[in-house]
Amino acid sequence: MSVIACDIYKLVFKREQIIPVLKNIALSQNVELVEPVVVLQGLSEISETRISRLKEEVAKIEKIINYLKLNEEENKKAISDKFVTNTLKDYTNLSHEVDDFAEQLDLVNQPNAKGEVQSSTNIVGDIRQDAQASKLPSELLTSELVYQKLLTVENEKVSELLEELETISPINVSVFSKDKHDTELLLISVKDDAEFVDSFIDHNSSFIKSIDSGESVPVTLAFENNNEKVSEVSNETFELPKLKTKLKLTQLEVLFDVLMLEITAYENTKFIGEYSGDDYETKSKTYVELHAWVDKEGYAVLSKLVDSIDQGAYLQKLSTAHRSDVRTKMSNNSLIKPFEIVTEFMGIPGSKELDPSPFLAFFFVVFFGFALGDAGYGFLILTGLLYYLFAKKPQGTIREGIKLMIYCSISTIFFGAITGGWFGVDVNVVGGTLGETLRSMKQIDLQSSIILVLVLSLVAGFIQQLFGVFLELVTYFKNGDKIGGLSGPGTWILLLLTMVLVAVSGMSPALAFVKDIQAPLLIIVLVLFAFGQGRKQKNIFLRPLIGIGSIFNITSYLSNTLSYARLLALGLATGVIASVINLIASILGGTDSIFGIIVTVLILIIGHLFNIALNVLGTFVNIIRLQLVEFFPRFYQAQGVAIEPKGYKPMYIKVPENSTKFGPIHINISNLFINSQK
Amino acid sequence: MTIGVVLAVTAAVVSILLAGTGSILGTLSAAKSGAGVVSEKPKAFGGALLTSALPSSQGIYGFLAAVIVLQKIGLISGELAMIDTNVGLALLFGAMPVAFLGLISGIAQGKVVQAGTRILANNPADVGKAVILAVLVESMAVFGLLLSILVINSIQV
16 A cells, blocks of 8 residues: 655666567566667667568558458467467468468459449449539439449349359449349449440340339439448358468467567667766667666566676666656555546656555545445446456456446445435335335435435545545655644644534533633644644744634635535435336336336336436546545645556467566567568 | 415525536536547546536535425425425525526536646646646535525524
8 A cells, every 4th residue: 555656777788689678678567668868879760661661561460360350260269379489480481471361352352353332332422423513403413324224133043143243344233122032133334334234134134034224213212222232232242252371360460469569669769778878988889778667567577688688788776866757656455456546537646645545445435335325226236347347357447447336336235225225215115024124224314314414424524624634644744744744734633623622512511621621722722723834934923924824724624525515415316316217117107007017117227227327427426526626635646657668568469477588478589580580 | 385385495496407507507518628638538538527527516516405495394204394485585595605606606617627628638647637726616606505504404494
């Protein structure tokens, strides 16, 4: 539960290791490269040429991957280390195969080769554009421009006829209609090519049942109505010829990741700087350096890298004492980690700040549960989340977000149960053991105890405010400024607690003694407050005046605390909307007939799902707001800068964490470096 | 039903109506500019959502005041109290601070958020700064709510 300040390191290594080193760094998500002081000259030109070549290669591979994904049966197996190594060993052959196959795909994808259907739609589209441009009745124009024939063909003979049609480029075809036995094909060509259409029909009269002039069919109508059908038939009859290749999808996926990694490495060459250490004259010709922010894992990556490459490479820690951009990272256990999402809304903590995540966790969960406050909804959300968590096994931020919502849904169940919120149903009318159980759990009736709950909401808000000031005090102590902490936030805590004590003294006989001493008590506290707050003022006589002036800040405590009244409002809203949905369902549906029951069930399902979606979102945003606006400003400025690794996360190859090798899994550098040898 | 009850119900209706309108108009301008930023920077969605939701507070305050009025006259519990005209008027005036301040601050907050989305556009991580600036406008609505609650609560029914 802390904020980790990252370190900045200088890595010095030989020039020939630039790409291997950058590849290894690219695989790490814990290293942020920094612009060098003096850029290594000439490297960017080489990199740009290399990057453009690699990108061309990747584009071809991507194209083939997409083709194979469409045409190959999905038979996804995990890619083993051995497979990766073998694939890369065979890179030269694979590369040739990729070039050839990509060329074949390009040829097949050309419009004329693909079949007339595609060009048909294009031509019809062109004619439509012409018609619109001339602003004349489209039917008149199309009949002037277009020659059409509507053929009725038996379904079995359609594909043969379409194959024949493929050979005659000026004729375009669309399926006008289709029934069990016959298909109506609309042949379209420009009027100059009418003879092609007629001669085609003569030659293939054996396939054709009947012929119509087709003039009754406006081209625009044919186009609009049959666009979808054309594509269907196109898939049936004009499928791309199935191209065969020795290339396997998994091989291409390996190549894709490896080349993308290589591209990233070349892109990162801009971070390579000239050597700036001792013995500059001799070493600068052989050595280069890079600067990088690293956390603990990132440091491990760099130090193992140094061990691996050896050859005089070394790592040197640079001072961060006077830097304002020190990279930081939150480090919390798995229980608290989900709350980092809330903190990140404001920004990550600086090295001298506290990480608010553990401190907001309790408040966030309690406030959320109270504000949503329906146990039935809580159960539904929890079930959905648990299913998603175990069935889909999400990772990263989504996983943490789901965990956060699981905490919140458990809290919602708790608060829903004690306030009697069960899908907006009045627990007093529920019969049997269930009703008794629900009633026994209900401790507060929201609607009849509005003022009480309002007061509770405000008290909860005040406690969080006070806790925020206490955390500010802790921050002062953490940074070694104990006097500053006691005189600043310390005097605020003293003043606020005294005011509370005086305010509640009349409510309890045990606190009656406070009334007798409240005047001197308040005077003492105010004097302390005045001197404490004005401590930074150099003129000793002005200190109390300046200090007492800060008492006006009390309005911010007041307004912030009042803002917590939204907890009550949100809690009421969920319950009221839920009961209204139940009311609508009972009025519109009922249980007298099957139809009534169906309507009731539908209204209940849709209505409550809508209410859940609406209120979960509303509650979530409002509770985050309470943390960001009311709680955080007391002690948190989010001065941290997050590490931004400029790496590549492989899409297909699984890279073990903290891999000490020069590339994905156990690939030899010579393999990874393959493209530069090509 | 007495004129007093009608006035009390009017107090509830006016508070949610005006404060809610402020929220709607504020959220409208905030969400419009937020959507613009998100279209360019999808990563800014979280921040845009949060800032767009800020002007919804005024509606919540209006709703809260309305519920307190309705609870005061016994409409929620189903035991409607006898309210004379003076009390009804007092409740109506009591609801005015939250209603009007909610309306005006909702609209104004929307404008501040609209300007604040530039912060989001430059750096989505700086959402906190945009939020804090926008919340300054809301203070008056909070004080309006406070005054309304104090007035409504002190009226003897």
